[in-house]
């Protein structure tokens with residue numbers, strides 16, 4: 001954590017008002033690392049410094065860490081306009097506490113409350129990705145295919161979800177009985193609100209059952225799910241997308257903490273061991289990933305460095321011919337920026353794989369087009385540690401190892417030239433791109449998929465150099481080929497991709513051309529960083 005004024009740290013720890021804390025300092029009652037600090041204006045790092053008032057350490061005594069079992073119908077972040085009570089009705093303590101992370105009003109379970117701002121910030125920072133475990137009651141039963149999709153990830157509007165642990169429970173967990181009434185009340189209340197909104201809405205809406213009169217419940221089942229990310233209503237959106245809306249969501253674990261026997265509406269202080277475990281989970285001095293704003297100042301990564309914030313392009317399109325280094329550069333750039341990396345070529349490859357596997361003739365445009373409209377594709381960051389740079393599921397099946405087979409290399413260009421195929425895939429790509437914070441790589445990203453992309457790059461290299469790079473990749477995969485053969489294949493593919501009728505490979509008028517023929521990967525990355533810097537300076 002960064003340094004803060006001593007009086008602010010004392011006040012945040014609940015010692016007293018800031019004015020009162022200033023009085024304690026000037027009267028010489030405060031020590032920092034065994035030295036009396038009696039001047040105002042001193043700054044300290046509350047995570048590292050041993051701060052004492054009258055010889056008593058402040059952190060140990062005055063930071064509060066509370067675990068609440070939040071019932072349904074309570075807000076985790078107070079909002080007087082929302083018409084719901086919040087957790088402050090249940091936890092009455094003199095300190096000003098904050099909830100760590102969010103837990104939807106409909107959701108129940110473990111909510112961590114604290115006034116330790118440093119720890120709270122780190123716990124909610126996406127960089128740390130600590131596990132959160134939930135019990136989820138869903139309508140109906142997820143079949144093994146859907147369970148697999150949930151484990152690998154699900155494509156939501158704001159990008160794919162990370163891999164999750166998902167376990168189907170064979171009977172309702174003991175927690176199911178607790179809090180059930182409140183959850184049902186909350187559901188009825190929400191159904192009532194939604195019915196009211198539909199009735200008063202301009203277009204009327206589908207007839208909903210009146211408030212309090214719930215429709216007959218469908219059979220339901222329980223899952224235990226562990227996620228390492230926490231997007232808005234993520235779990236509910238995941239199960240809804242699979243056709244099994246959530247009836248209840250109960251958080252039972254947060255990093256090292258477990259809800260255990262704590263009853264709904266009740267709270268307790270964390271033990272010293274639990275606080276230590278939380279701190280160990282998100283250490284104050286962890287370097288973490290370099291943030292985008294460090295990009296042109298690679299040496300200045302210390303946590304105490306004041307950072308200049310420069311705007312960054314939110315959508316970055318990288319187009320170019322085969323083997324020009326788009327995926328290597330795109331992947332690295334996305335990692336540095338902490339953006340989603342999305343290689344659209346794998347979608348065309350996936351459709352080709354499925355067509356080949358199902359015996360659909362590649363020359364049958366209608367049949368391949370229909371397939372592209374019907375197959376459910378999910379593209380994720382790697383879910384298996386086997387050297388892959390992406391995971392692709394087609395209707396829940398992991399087809400990643402098939403994507404780079406020579407048969408697919410040969411058939412993918414004609415498949416990607418079909419109008420229906422392009423329309424089906426472009427739609428999905430656009431949706432993901434529009435959510436922002438994405439590096440999207442392909443042939444028509446800057447021209448067709450995201451013509452309004454903030455930054456467009458066209459990456460090129462001579463045919464010889466590209467063939468050499470691709471040959472090395474093929475050899476590493478154990479494929480028998482020669483550099484000349486690879487060069488010929490690339491030449492044919494580029495020609496096909498550039499001359500097709502729909503969305504041919506071309507340089508967008510506002511794209512920046514980067515030729516990597518005589519550059520190393522690191523040198524291309526340096527150029528990318530320079531482009532980002534220039535982009536940011538123009539926007540300032």
Ligand code: DC
Pocket residue numbers: 322323344345346348349412413416417441442443444445493497
């Ligand atoms: O980048 P790649 O080699 O994995 O792409 C496979 C094929 O998909 C390639 O021949 C061109 C096509 N493609 C496309 O037409 N449009 C895209 N946005 C991405 C790939």
